[in-house]
Amino acid sequence: MTLEVFLLQLANGLSFGVIFALIASGITLMWGIMDFINMAHGDLYMLGAYGVWLALVVGVASFWLALPLAVLGVLAIGLLLRSTVLRPVFGRAPLQTLLATYGIGLILQQGVLAIFGPFSKEIALPISGQVALGPLRYPAYRLVVIVIGLALIAAAWLLIQRSTYGIWIRAVAQDRAMTAALGVPVPRVYTVVFGLGSALAGIGGALAAPLFGIGPTMGADIILLAFIVVMIGGLGNYVGSVVGGVLIGEVIAVGSIWLQPTEAYLVALGLLLLLLLFRPAGLLRAAR
């Protein structure tokens, strides 16, 4: 193994990791704040990818225009689900939300399959070419994914730290009843969390579309990893989910220098097992 290969995989791991983090941060917010386990979250990611593809197919001129359109579409679908079919299951036992959202995920997957067919779609890299990074020549688009992803993650973090809704989100996570008793409209906080999570997943899917290809099960394929990321980071811990996302991305990418991809996946699962044994609350436990 040369140093170049290692650095290349390190950078690849970061680009995977950023996409995992975009998905996992939404899951961790919904789970940690609303006790809402959203199994359909991966399918919002899938819809983000299809959204970009669809926008390009119907004639939107550029990927960079298609991306915000796709994200708006996913946001709208997420909020529609929250206010209609998911509305009755908020506040129910975890098993009920888990089954309900799993069912919605299946409907979304089958719906996409019925409308767009089983074959995976591809879109061209919106930025071709490579950038010299020290000894490394690295695909420019992956670099852009890393930069945009990290910037959005930081922006969402600032929102949670500084804004009124951020304070409410953290207050609800710490003591929901007391937050309500102080006059905070808790259902509206849920809507904001759901919208934020949906948008982040949609962005993840849209950014991933040119890299990984687009298919109906791409969300279902990634949701397990995203839940692993959430467990590593500590439930409800936003920063933890980002750290966990990058960590899993790196384990899979760097691991695949020596291992088959499925073996690298197994290593990631093995690490989760060890973590659950020794730090059951996640790497960064209480730092909400």
Added chain:
Amino acid sequence: MLRVADLHVFYGPSHVLWGVSLQVAAGEVVALLGRNGAGKSTALKAIIGLVPASQGRVELQTAEGWRDVTRLPPYERAALGIGYVPEERRIFPYLTVLENLRVGLDRLALTPQARRQALGRAFELFPALPDLLDRPGRVLSGGQQQMLAVARVLVLSPRIILLDEPSQGLSPLLVDSVMDAVVRLGREGIAVLLVEQNALAALDVCGRGYLMDKGTIAGGGTAAALLADAAALERTLGVSVADVGPAP
């Protein structure tokens, strides 16, 4: 200001409030006394809406007259002017003191000036708070938490504050300063419904009191009358006559 009529509450199958009725007038400080488990805290929770009432009514006097709030969620009751300070204080441990204050305050969407006034009013009552604004809630002492818990609702300009066991776990000196704060709230025209184990401290600052026993109101009257009726106090509170004695 507040009218509670025939309130019944169940925790699962157990019937814990059996028709509680009480009233608090504007600016009045009223004690709700009783032993552990008499249902005092549950009554406050039912008034703010944290536990559902199966029967009965909670009415609040608002600018538009009396309003039945029995079916409203807690955040709407709080918005109408009910402030709740729970027994365990329930400071948000991972929010700073300022963020703890902002949770309710930001809901009001005040102008910067009105916001400063609201905070100023709370800081006037608790002058130690401004030095703690950047501390996370979890590092505060019991007394500081109690101050913050009261300040957190005070900045909302409530019509009535439900105050659950504010003296619990505090040193006698701090109990005095908390009770002093209660008196000043009343003087500012804010009604207070004060739940206390420490009946003597409570009756010292309240004009009137209710005695609760086994989930219902067993008696009530002015503070002086309650203090004089040693038999009733002993029966419902387990306070002996010797403890009551004449005020020094």
